[in-house]
Amino acid sequence: MARLLALYPIGVTLLALLLTIAPQRTGILALAQILLPHLFLTVLVLLPPAFLMRDRALVTAVVVASIVGLMRFGSEWASFSPAAGADSDLSVLSWNLEVGARDGAQVVAALRATVADVIALQELTPDTAAAIEADAQLTDRYPHRVLRPDPSVFGMGLLSAHPIAAHEVLDDPVAIEAHLDLGAGSIIAVVNAHPLPGRITMGPLGLPIGFDATGRDAALERLRGRIERLMLADEPLVLLGDFNVAPTEPAYRLLSDGLRDAHVEAGQGPGWTWRPSRLEALRIGLLRIDYVFTSATVGTTRTSVDCSRPGDHCLVGASLRLP
Secondary structure, eight states, rough: OHHHHHHHHHHHHHHHHHHSSSOOBBSHHHHHHHHHHHHHHHHHHHHHHHHHTTHHHHHHHHHHHHHHHHHHHHHHHHHHOOOTOOOOSEEEEEEEOOTTTSSSSHHHHHHHHHHSSEEEEEEEHHHHHHHHHHOHHHHHHHOEEEEEEEESSSHHHHHHHHOOEEEEEEEETOOOOOOEEEEEEEEEEEEEOOOOOOEEOOTTOOEEEEEOOOOHHHHHHHHHHHHHHTTTTTSSEEEEHHHHHHHSSSHHHHHHHSSSHHHHHHHSSSSOOOOOOGGGGGGGOOOOOEEEEOOTTOOOEEEEEEESSSSSSSSEEEEOOOO
């Protein structure tokens, strides 16, 4: 029995090595790539029985797999940044509202309860946009707004306590690029983006058996082209939203190259931001696909993930230090 159990941590370790050498964009291995952190977490469950069974092969396999998992994901799960907890200059929040998950009044109530200078919204519907515009407290707190609602998942919104000097709404992928005037001649670029997810193939038992990220990755490449132009400018940059990509996927590296991931900088725990709607009662996320990225000169002092609201996405926040 012990030798059979040892096959699991050995398999997970070899899978991680394979996907490091040859990252996958399609197929069953691409799906396993997304779930890799969870596979390593289940290895940890084997630690107590491994030592109780006193089987050297099992103990060695579990310990090696645990070390590999911590080396791979430790920086995401625990931040030791000396900047954590320091004062911040700008607070931002991203929230995918999920079409149909709640009405406008519920969204307004949740936004009233948040504390942020800038709020990026995805899947903003016309009814919710109207509720935001009709709420005196929100419009007073965020007098500068770009709302582009849509009945489908393409609705986008940006609420800002700071003046919006210029903005542009993008269609492919849907995004809002805004340049905020923070005063004293300080301008910061903020991009709220929502590339659509890859295609999951379901098996006969209703379980996922494959994944195709080709379309999503093409959209991320187009977004990245836009971001690279902004990175060449003198303005600091914040890129946030629902990107539908996990940190273990090759497209994450494409998206984040040259940028700082706020959660990796100052987050605690796995920072998971999404779960199926039917599991919202868990009040935790199961995958990290919503992000706050910053340009090299912008630091992160604190992050937050609030999964207490209905729907499939959690609210993701970050407090930033500007140059």
